[in-house]
Amino acid sequence: MLRRQAPAPFGGVERTVDGRQVHVVDGDTFRHGAERIRLRGIDTPELNEPGGQAARMRLEELLRSGPVRIVPHGRDVYDRTVADVYIDGRNVAEMLQMEGFAKPHS
Secondary structure, rough: OOOOOOOOOOOOOOEOOOHEEEEEEOOOOEEEEEEEEOOOOOOOOOOOOOOOOHHHHHHHHHOOOEEEEEEEEOOOOOOOEEEEEEEEEEEHHHHHHHHHOOOOOO
């Protein structure tokens, strides 16, 4: 008898991945495999805006520093997984915000 799994809460499955297996797109988005993941709670400058390249480089540095815990909370209008992301128990969006990488309105 086959059992159906219940839909995953918050639009996905919480998991921990190797930081070397992610590809940073910009300061608040990265890919793991084919999945695009958007950090919840922060909006960083676009790559062509002042501070955009620095935000991307800082996110890459953070994600490469250890295992990446991804806690999905749904999807956005671009079909990206919106997630809380943690490195060593610390929220990556909060770290970026505290370091001054967020746009003023976020």
